Amino acid sequence: xxxxxxxxxxxxxxxxxxxxxxxxxxxxxxxxxxxxxxxxxxxxxxxxxxxxxxxxxxxxxxxxxxxxxxxxxxxxxxxxxxxxxxxxxxxxxxxxxxxxxxxxxxxxxxxxxxxxxxxxxxxxxxxxxxxxxxxxxxxxxxxxxxxxxxxxxxxxxxxxxxxxxxxxxxxxxxxxxxxxxxxxxxxxxxxxxxxxxxxxxxxxxxxxxxxxxxxxxxxxxxxxxxxxxxxxxxxxxxxxxxxxxxxxxxxxxxxxxxxxxxxxxxxxxxxxxxxxxxxxxxxxxxxxxxxxxxxxxxxxxxxxxxxxxxxxxxxxxxxxxxx
Numbered sequence: 001x002x003x004x005x006x007x008x009x010x011x012x013x014x015x016x017x018x019x020x021x022x023x024x025x026x027x028x029x030x031x032x033x034x035x036x037x038x039x040x041x042x043x044x045x046x047x048x049x050x051x052x053x054x055x056x057x058x059x060x061x062x063x064x065x066x067x068x069x070x071x072x073x074x075x076x077x078x079x080x081x082x083x084x085x086x087x088x089x090x091x092x093x094x095x096x097x098x099x100x101x102x103x104x105x106x107x108x109x110x111x112x113x114x115x116x117x118x119x120x121x122x123x124x125x126x127x128x129x130x131x132x133x134x135x136x137x138x139x140x141x142x143x144x145x146x147x148x149x150x151x152x153x154x155x156x157x158x159x160x161x162x163x164x165x166x167x168x169x170x171x172x173x174x175x176x177x178x179x180x181x182x183x184x185x186x187x188x189x190x191x192x193x194x195x196x197x198x199x200x201x202x203x204x205x206x207x208x209x210x211x212x213x214x215x216x217x218x219x220x221x222x223x224x225x226x227x228x229x230x231x232x233x234x235x236x237x238x239x240x241x242x243x244x245x246x247x248x249x250x251x252x253x254x255x256x257x258x259x260x261x262x263x264x265x266x267x268x269x270x271x272x273x274x275x276x277x278x279x280x281x282x283x284x285x286x287x288x289x290x291x292x293x294x295x296x297x298x299x300x301x302x303x304x305x306x307x308x309x310x311x312x313x314x315x316x317x318x319x320x321x322x323x
Contacts, residue, residue, distance in 0.1 A: 012224055012225070013176075013212075013224075013225040013226075013227055014224060014225070014226055014227070014276065014277030015226075015227045015228075015229040015277065016226055016227070016228060016229065016271075016273050016277045016278065016279045017228060017229035017230040017279065018279050019271070019272075019279040019280065019281055019282040020279065020280070020281070021280070021281035021282065021320065021321070022281070022282045022284075023281065023282075023283050023284070023318055023321075024283075024284035025283055025284060025285050025300070025315040025316070025318075026315070027285060027286055027302070027313035027314060027315045028313065028314050028315075029312065029313055030068045030312040030313070030314055031312075032052075032062065032064075032071050032312070033071060036057075036062065036071060036073060037056065037057060038054035038055065038056060038057035038059070038062060038073070039054065039055040039056050039057075039305050039311065040052050040053070040054060040055075040062070040303050040305060040311045040312055041053040041054060041055050041289075041290070041303065041305050042089055042289070042290040042303055043290065043291070043292045043301050043302075043303050043312070044091055044092030044292050045092075045292045045293060045294040045295075045299075045301065046092050046101060046116060047094075047116075048065060048066055048116075049063060049064055049065045049066050049116070050063070050064050050066065050068070050292070050294075050301060051063055051091060051092045051101070051116075052064075052303070052312075053087060053089070053091065054073070055305060057073065057077075058073075058076060058077055059073035059074060059075060059076050059077065060074075060075045060076070060077050060084060060086070060087045060103075061073070061074050061075045061087060061091070061103070061119075062074070063116060063119060066294070066296075066297060068312075068314070072119070074114070074119035074120065075087070075103065075114065075119070075122055082120060082121055082122045083122075084103065084105045084108070084112060084122065085105055085107040085108060086105055086106055086107050087103050087104070087105065088103075088104040088105075088106045088138055088139035088140070089138075089139050089290075090102075090104060090139040090140065090141055090194070091103045091104065093141065093142060095113050095125060095142065097113075099115050099117070100113035100114065100115055100123075100125070101113065101114060101115075101116060102125065102142065103122070104139055104140045106137065106138045106139065108127070109127070109128045109132065109133050109137065110124060110125075110126065110127040110128060111124075111125045111126045111127075111128075111140060111142070111148075112124055112125055113125040126164060128140075128148075128162065129167060131167070131169055132150075132160075132162050132169060134154065135150065135152050135153065135154050135160050135169075136152075136153040136154050137150035137151070137152075137153060137160075138150075138151070138153050139151065139194065141194060141195075141196045141203075143161075143196055143198070143201075143203065143218050144198075144201070144218050145163075145165070146163060146164040146165045147161055147162065147163050147164070147218070148161065148162045148164065149161050149162075149172075149194065149196070149203055150162070150194075151192050151194050151205060152171075157174045158171060158172055158173070158174040158175075158205075159171075159172045159194065159203075159205055159216075159220075160172065161220055170220060172216060172220040172222075173220065173221075173222050174214070174222075175214040175216070175222035175225055176212055176214060176225055191207060191208030191209050191243055192205065192206065192207050192208065193205065193206050193207075193208060193245060193247060193248045195248045195249060195250045195255075196250065197250035197251065197252060199251075199252035200252050200275075201217055201218040202215055202216070202217065202218075202223070202250065202275065203215070203216040203217070203218065204216070204248060204250060204255060206245050206248060206257075207245075208243040208244065208245050208246065209240075209241035209242060209243050209244060209245075211227065211228035211231040211244050211245060212225055212226065212227045212228075213225070213226040213227075213245075213248070213255060213257070215275065224275070224276075224277065226255070226273060226277045228244070228245075228257075228259075228271070231244060234261075234264065236261070236263060236264065237263075242261045242263075242264055243261050244259055244260070244261065245257055245258070245259060246258040246259065246260065246261070246262070246268070246288070246289055246290065247288075247289070247290045247291055249291065249292065249293050251293065251295065251323055253274060253275075253322060253323075254272050254273065254274055254275075254280060254322070254323075255272070255273050255274075255275070256270055256271070256272050256291075256293060257270065257271040257272075257273070258270055258288060258289075258290070258291050258302075259271055260287070262287035262288060262289055262304055262306060263306075265287060266287065267284055267285070267286065267287065268284075268285050268286065268287050268288045268302070269282055269283065269284055269285070270282070270283040270285060270291070270300065272321065280321075280322075281321055283300070283315075283321075285300065285302055285313065285315055286302070286304070286313055287304055287306075288302035288303060288304045288313070289303055289304055289305060289306075290302070290303045291303065293317075293323065295323050298316060298317040298319075298323065299314055299315065299316060299317060300314070300315040300317060301313075301314050301315075302314075302315065
């Protein structure tokens with residue numbers, strides 16, 4: 001029997017900020033070649049290679065093997081057959097048929113699948129109903145038993161879950177009293193991140209300019225709130241709160257957090273913390289907007305669309321760091 005995707009519950013708040021290990025990584029720039037007119041916006045590690053979201057291009061994604069060879073543009077932007085109007089920031093997730101990878105079109109509010117071996121063919125995987133659309137989801141993550149989670153984009157904190165078997169939507173508890181914050185609500189809500197770890201069933205949400213990670217289980221219960229103790233609020237050149245948490249990835253043992261606004265900082269940092277809130281390591285890298293972890297190759301692949309020649313940087317994860 002399918003268990004409810006959402007469930008209320010208590011939580012504890014834990015601070016982190018002290019790390020036993022500090023390492024500055026030296027990266028290698030990756031070139032996609034002059035023949036591909038695109039700017040790299042984000043990256044996902046897939047089996048045997050990488051997917052990149054691209055700006056300023058007729059195509060939405062770029063695919064390569066795991067040695068950054070054979071770059072190929074895939075999924076043309078448009079409204080015709082095998083075309084999508086847009087791709088959200090969450091893509092490349094394995095679907096039920098592991099040969100299919102996910103792409104979510106936030107304009108159509110539908111999830112599509114494609115096979116990286118034959119990436120020119122894109123098929124509709126699931127079209128979400130109207131009761132889901134009112135939350136204006138910009139990205140969707142598939143979790144267990146036909147249940148999906150999505151951050152709310154209707155100017156409300158928190159996330160929703162959707163059970164595709166019953167059509168039921170549940171609003172997950174936010175897990176933190178944002179009334180204590182002096183930050184403008186619009187800033188917090190418009191800069192949010194969601195990640196999911198299928199190995200341990202944890203779902204994490206955070207707001208880019210508000211340094212807290214809210215951990216849920218797959219049923220929606222708030223398990224813990226992790227707070228970065230050394231955060232100092234900053235305002236960017238447009239008077240908006242500067243982002244601090246730029247991206248977030250999860251492994252079975254750790255949460256990896258990309259910290260530092262590349263518009264304001266000459267270095268980004270990756271904080272590695274465990275699920276109890278203990279600081280494990282702090283890695284220094286070149287300024288980046290987004291990153292992915294390749295566990296098999298022990299790599300961090302970081303992306304900065306502001307850098308034309310070094311938009312993609314690859315770093316080797318030291319052997320002393322558990323992935």
